[in-house]
Amino acid sequence: MGETIRKVCVIGAGTMGAGIAAQIANAGVPVLLLDILPKDGADRDAVAKNAVARLAKAQPAAFMSPAAIKLVETGNLEDHLDRIATCDWVIEAIIERLDLKQALYARIEAIKRPGTAISSNTSTIPLDRLIEGRGEAFARDFLITHFFNPPRYMRLLEVVGGPATDAALLARVSDFADRALGKTVVRAKDTPGFIANRVGTYWLSVAVNAAMDLGLTVEEADQIGGKPMGVPKTGIFGLIDLVGIDLMPLLARSLTETLPKGDPYFDTVRPLPLVDRMIAEGLTGRKGKGGFYRLDRSGGGKVKQAIDLASGAYRAEARPPRLPGAAERDLAALVALPDKAGAFAWTVLSQVLGYAAALVPEAAADIVAVDTAMRLGYNWKFGPFELIDRLGPGRLAARLRAEGRPVPPLLDLAGDRPFYRVADGERAYLGVDGAYHPIVRPEGVLLxxxxxxxxxxxxxxxxxxxxxxxxxxxxxxxxxxxxxxxxxxxxxxxxxxxxxxxxxxxxxxxxxxxxxxxxxxxxxxxxxxxxxxxxxxxxxxxxxxxxxxxxxxxxxxxxxxxxxxxxxxxxxxxxxxxxxxxxxxxxxGLVEVGVGLIPGWGGCGELIDRIVKAPGTPKGPMPAVAKAFETISTATVSKSAAEAKALHFLxxxxxxxxxxxxxxxxxxxxALALVPGYAPPPAPEFRLPGAGGRVPLTGAVRDFQKKGLATAYDGVMGGELALVLTGGDADLVDVVTEQQLLTLERAAFMRRVRDPRTIARVETMLETGKPLRN
Incomplete structure (x- = not known):
């Protein structure tokens, strides 16, 4: 289970490097984060320290718990590089400059222990160029581990080994990344952009060009190229806004410098004056002043706008009419539409799926690796080959031939056969040898x-x-x-x-x-x-x-x-x-108060019981009740399983x-470990504070109301919740049974459902997905 990796060093405290360090700490593994000396200031470790401080406040959270933050040790490359001798894995995540990476590797080679894994987070530089000038031992311990941003939430990790990479070391790092870091490891070949970015960048380029050529609006392109194709609701232009418009020319430059001549990607690279102007004006997407979409806050409002791809002017966002017939759910029907929607869908799908099919076995050994990379790296619902199956491999190849376009050998090999099939309850994929092979799960995976x-x-x-x-x-x-x-x-x-x-x-x-x-x-x-x-x-x-x-x-x-x-x-x-x-x-979280209700299926008593029995809970009836009241009345939701432990849900x-x-x-x-000698738990008996305990709870709600932090109905809800948690009319000396607490829950629930203010909260939640503050 990755026990051989006990400490990791990350070099480079930028957004990606610091994020990788945070995820390693989330796994409970100590991590050393190093960066260059600051340009000024007395604290020589300031660059790495500031990176951790920023991540500690980041939203969405990079760290899963305060304890994880404490596992990150910071330092600098001048004073502390020798500490990598204590590490089992060193991850380089500095800027994409070959000369700087090679100079760093020369320093690492002189210090590292034999068998310590050294990896680069590069997404553009070939492995053999990274290790030029290094010795055989360094080459055996070197690999590429390409994380996706943000490292905590993106499950994909592309791993690339070289001809000299030690197979056992590569397996050890992959196993640790899988079990400890939660990554789905995809083995990629040492080709430019590896798998996900190679296909993904091509997809975005094809889609942007096609939208402009066909005169589509950004909303139309995102509608057609979004949900029907299994792309996240951001669509295409929304996704570019999310990752940063300024990354488009950088990716184009890196791929054009490394891809072999004749690669179809070169056909997509062309001047985009609108994009150049947007970047110059700081319109780089969500991290900038806006992008293809933006929120216009002039006049004190919030109006979502979209850019006109022809003029470059912003206008109010306009939702396109629904696609006709079955086009929203049937790819064959979508590409058959006799209008610009069908033309756009066919242009994007035919080029991108054909490109993906041509990359096996050049960039990946099999189609499963490509599909997994696109599902997890770009959040596609279906991988390219799963999309081909939805279109029909034979129909796709026939239309390409009819248009005089090349048919990838793998698509030709499939003929009318699907790329995936199920036989005897087992899913199999079509290999480059023309035979079907079972999809084998990693050891210990049960789906x-x-x-x-x-x-x-x-x-x-x-x-x-x-x-x-x-x-x-x-x-x-x-x-x-x-x-x-x-x-x-x-x-x-x-x-x-x-x-x-x-x-x-x-x-x-x-x-x-x-x-x-x-x-x-x-x-x-x-x-x-x-x-x-x-x-x-x-x-x-x-x-x-x-x-x-x-x-x-x-x-x-x-x-x-x-x-x-x-x-x-x-x-x-x-x-x-x-x-x-x-x-x-x-x-x-027990979030019922957000819709004007009280937890009604036993949650109140179960949470109190957990808090009472948790180590460190003060004795007496009030501390556990007060903690449960705070958690439930504020509809607190844990931001991780680790935080769920702090809240006593775990x-x-x-x-x-x-x-x-x-x-x-x-x-x-x-579950199986609990079987020997199992007996059901005894029913709890609660010592609750009764009416006297309700006073401080309802008083706290009134204080929030006076500060404008709680509404009138929040006060009503607080009173109902306090009544349940304190045991109703019970006296401090009375024992409240589990069944009595359930009766209190149910009665409070039924009083609230009859209130029009609860109905309004439920309606608003269903309509908007957000709570109503009434």
Whole structure:
């Protein structure tokens, strides 16, 4: 599991280098961050120190916890380069100048221990040129590790080894990057731009040129080249704004200097006066004064504008009409449109997919590497070869031939066969040898998508399913939109408990959606509110409480494995599990107050119980209640799994998995470890402060109201929450049972759903995705 890498050095404290150092620290590994001496000032380590200070305040956060920041040691290249002798991996992330990199490597070679990995984060300079003049031992220990920005959130890591690179060292670094840093490692060949940037830069160039040639607006280009092609909602011009318009000429220059003559990329490089003018005027995208899109704040408002590609003038953003027929979801229908939309789609897809097909095996050994690189490096929903399958390889090749354009050999080899196929429940890809090969997962990776492809569900309804994931472990999966929770989920939980009891050892609650669960189905709730179906609503709340407690007290271990958002009811089901194995990027919170509600599925009691039992919590009934009130009343959401521990959503001994693809296997292992001698937990008994404890809680809300930080309805919500958390009418000496707390939760929930102000909050959340402050 990467244990051989105990300390890492990153040289270069720019945006990328400092970000890489932060992610290494997030993994709990000490890291030394070095940079040049400052031009002035007494602190010789100021460059690296300032970089860490900036990252500590950055949003989105680069560090997962305050503890991670403390793992970064700073220094400078003149005084502290000798410290790399204590490191197992040295990552060079300085500017893209070959002479500076080679001079640095000469200094490193004289100091490093044999077997210490040395890698460059370059994306443009060939490996053999980087190590010119270095000895055989240095060459054996050298590789390229190309991270993507921001390093914490971008999962792709392209790894390139040279002919002399030690295979064991390359495997050791790759394994550490996979397990400890959470990266999906893609082996690339030593070619310019490697895989993702080679295809991605070509794609953006083709798309920008085609939009200008066809007279499209930026909104039209982003609509056609966005969702229908599986591109993030930024589209093309929005993505360029995000990464920085000033990067366009830099990427063009680096690729034109290194690509072989005759590469199709050269056909896309041409003068772009509009882009040159925008860069000169500071219109470099989101980091500048605006880009292809900008917010016009003149007059005190916020009006989104888009640039006119012909005149260069800004105008109000204009959303294009929807694409006709099936064009939004069917690529073949999209490229067949007899208008400029179809022409643009065909121009982009035919050129980019053809280019990607021509890069195998030149830049990557197989199509899986290309597809993975584009999905994770550019957030495409489908890789190039998956897009070709959606178009039809044979149809794509036939149209290219009809237009007199070259057909890549790999596309010719496929003929009418798909690049991917499923046989006997196993997904396979078409190799350059013309045969299909199984997609082999790394050791220790278990994906539910593979299980589902090879088997049928044990139980299934419209919102959930139960699967056998092997070794006596079952997996409960949510399947609705945003994995929202409803009566069907609760019904399936009630079916799951007896089935698992009779046939399995343990249960994991897990899914492979972008988010574990955004909570209760608000659309369904709003419908029930609008028709005043109070009985049905209370039935759902009571049913959820009963289902979650059935999981908690089941005669087998239950492990929750959240990733992404685990909000409201999604957080509550985790709180009822025996243990949690969370992905590092888990964002947990009891957020119900944002829609005018109180956690109703047992979250209040479970959070209090965790806080009471957490090491360091002061004794007495008030500290745990006050902490729970603060967390729930402010709808606090953790920004990482590490922060979820600080908020007590995770216990101290709950696990954190860095690599998303390893989460199910880790959760399954945790569940099996709990099986020997397992007994359900005893029901908690709460000592709550009663009416006297409500006074300081509601007083705090009133103080916030006086400062304008809380609304009138926030005060009502605070009172309801305080009533539940303090035990209602209980006296300080009374024991409050779990069931009594559930009754208080349910009663408070039902009082709030009848209030028009709650209905307004729910409506606003559904319409805008943002809370209403009423």
């Amino acid at each position: 539910l998508e593979d299980v589902k492809r090879a088997s049928a569900p044990l139980l299934k309804n419209g919102s959930a399913a139960l699967w056998d994931v092997g070794d006596g472990v079952a997996c409960l999966e949510f399947t609705g939109k945003m994995n929202a929770l409803d009566g069907d989920v609760m019904a399936l939980i009630n079916q799951t408990v007896p089935l698992v009891q009779s046939r399995f050892k343990a249960l994991v609650v897990y899914n492979e959606g972008s988010n574990f669960s955004a909570g209760a189905n608000l659309g369904l709730a709003l419908f029930a509110l609008n028709i005043a179906a109070w009985g049905e609503i209370e039935k759902l709340i009571a049913g959820g409480q009963q289902a979650y407690k059935a999981l908690k007290y089941a005669p087998f271990p239950v492990v929750a494995a959240p990733a992404g958002m685990a909000l409201g009811g999604g957080c509550e089901i985790c709180l009822h599990a025996d243990a949690i194995q969370a992905h590092a990027e888990t964002y947990m 216990r101290r001994d709950d696990g954190i998995t860095m690599n998303r693809d390893r989460l199910l296997a880790d959760a399954k292992a945790k």
